[in-house]
Amino acid sequence: MALLSVLGACTRVHETPPDARRPEHIQGAAAPFPHRELPHDWHAFDTRFLHYVSIQVAPEHLDALEHDHEQRIPCDITLNGVSLHNVGIRQKGSLGSGSTLADKPGWSLKFDEFVKGQRYQGLDKLLLNNAHQDRSLLNEHLAYELYRRAGLAAPRTAHALVVLNGRIYGFYVVREAYDKRALRGMFGNGNGNLYEGSCCVDFAAPLGSPALLDLKDEQEEGRTREDLQVLADIVETAPDDTLEQQLEAVLDVDAWLTSYALEVALAHWDGYALNLNNYYLYHRPGDGRFVFLPQGMDQLVDQPELDPFQVPQSRLAQRVLEHPSLKARFLARLHTVVREVWSDEAMQARAEAVHTVIESVPYDDARVREELEDFQARFPLQLELFRGRRILLEGLLPPSGP
Template sequence: MTILSNDSARRAVETQMFSQRHGQISRLTFRLLAGTLALFALLTARAARPDAADQVFFREGVIPKLRIEISPPELARLNKDNRSFVRCTIREGDDFIYSEVGIHLKGAAGSFRPVGDRPALTLNFDKFREKQKFHGLDKLHLNNSVQDGSYLNEHLASVIFNAGGVPAPRVSHARVWLNGRDLGFYVLKEGFDSQFLANHFGSKAGNFYDGGFCADVDQRKDRKLGRGTNDQADLKALVAAAREPDLAKRAERLDQTLAIDQFLSLVAMEMMTAHWDGYARNRNNYRLYNHPAVNKLVFLPSGMDQLFGDPNFPVFDSMGGLVTSGLWQLPQTKLQYRDRVSHLLTNVFTAEFLTNEIARVHARVRPVLAEINEGAAKNFDNTTRDIQNRVLARIAGIQKQLGIQPMKPVTPGPNGVLKLAKWQAQVDAGEPKMADAADQAGVKSLEINLDKPSRVVASWRSRVLLDAGKYRFEGKVATKGVVPLKEPTGEGAGLRISGSSRPNQLSGDSDWKNVTFEFDVPAASTEVVLVCELRAEKGRAWFDLGSLQLVRQN
């Protein structure tokens, strides 16, 4: 299975799935889909800015060192009113100084800490100094992560929701000092502001509301952005649509006021991540944006620092919220929603995608925590393993609720050898030709063929569920004319497991050679993806099917 990295492609696949499954339900369904396509056309039409400073900052996972200095008069004002902006100066490393930055405290009952403790903070770089930005950002939050010792929940949520087509703030991390006092390690999160709206919707002109604390859409909202009279007519129209007693009319009115397809994805991912404190379950931690071009409200997720707590958290029931309840009473919704959960589980919420992301964040965060003290780094090792196990358990729990037979652990033979026969092609870059039964000099092989010179990253993959232990993945590999890519994950042709890099590599013209990759499985029932790959600009690679095997070494 290929993990889709392009939002437009993923949404196109999602829309195609939706249309094929429900093409005969009713003309109403097509009207819902047409409204959705209009909205997503606007979402996906926004300009791609891969080299923009904010894109680079989050893509590279920068972990800045921020020294915040608040003068005594400004600190006194902050202590008197901790939710109003005061001025501060921020030094980033030894190179950058930001002056006149707006700062105030943030956090609800569980995470709020006073300024003399380890406060969560909101920073606004252009609050008092026009056009000042931090790596292209106007506004960001520094979360103290007191409810998430792993520092991973908000990052994983951001990755999952954005990959699934629901805009969510991007996340990194930071070291923080306040007036010379070391506050330690923080989660750095992009703010909801006009820049966020422009990035995701191509417009910042619509009404943008904070959902409030455990407050449904029928309660008056704090409008953060918007033009004209704040009569909240768009919210009132949504409430009236959700309460319409005639179900046929309700469906039409909801289609006119709500981005239904996006809302289904938001609910699905809240429930799949066991986000018990979101809109679907608790009418909390959400924002609303009315895109003026389509005049439909879009729900946006927030406050996702307590996830994956219950592997059996219900995906299909126990939902609250006026909009959720009103929509779920429509006869077509439950089937559409079930399809959405299944689609996300297959294309986004996968063990490979999520464990790779966990490993990537661990690799960049651990050295920074080790600078604080080795105990913090070792604790992060433990919490990372814990959240990875909880993610895998959650995937199994969702599969069970969908009625999908979970994978069973494989058992090597008496000699510790497991032959590998089931392989699936995955192309991450380029357009190679993939053959699962090629004949290379009389040897039945998996083939990756770069028919035309280009940057190609492609592989054959096999998933196995393993018990704890030491393993060796091995097989014979041959190449012809391979010009390798020089990449940290690996060069040329070789073997590895997903989420790792490999020292083995074959390039140029090479006859059959035995290649090995050793790895440890730390816990029972761990899903491992075995990878036969080619990273090259040109050439061909073959992997001898009869030789590919897994050997348990202990």
């Protein structure tokens, strides 16, 4: 199967219109969305409809919104008819999400940044991913669903049409943020240490240390990194004969091996195992063990023939492959992911629901038309890449497991 030829079959570069190259272009009034009736039980990550997001930023804050990706500025926002004032907004500043206001930035919203206790559907944060690296709008949506099918925690996603100061910015992936509320829903307790890994560093030597990860609320709540240092020490120095036992005490090894299997199965070359990027570590208060949490899964199967057994960058993954018992467990997890968790039919059904939602867009706008054409062309190709990847993996694995 010539999977590599499929990948490049439909790629469109968005050109910025000449009249959209200055922030002044977005200083208009908010364009109203058409009225509609939502299901009585709708929620922030509902996949049954296209979410409408209208953001209004005062002219004096546009320069900060353009150039300061750290500090949030105030905005007024309406989400599916729910209006909130003085919400904190900033651009998402990673390589994949970074942009200019004249193009299509990704956004991070914090509803209680300036108004204590303000919430949207119980949320204090929400992410709007621009899908610059995923014209199909499917990758994150399908990948996190596979994580959940495998019994792992993953953020919820939906799709939205976003307007900023009257200008339509196009389709976005609405994504749940890893905050205390989300962690509480996933693990029953959201008070553990949450670490974010930046590109491209490990928490363990030789390519990193616990000091290089971002520990959320470290200063505000007086948190320490002693828990992660214990895990790093085990990964770095534990002898082979006690490595598995020592890891089990501080890491949910089964969950980690499943996560590793999912990364390589989905050809997620930009994740923790293969590129030391796009990962969180959460120290569960319930059992005192770490779990890995995925993010940034927008570049999947664009290397459709990626070797799932290639030498990883992560020292933890390297030690797994060097250890006979842990390697056998990893291969068993990969077998389970490919032959039991991964369902072409389930992925097709979830993708078709996205197709219906995206095509419900109410506007005939130039950007919407362009992105809709991209989506319609890319949609079948992306599903073919996913199916082809599963078939390739089937051929690489023993018929009945390791």
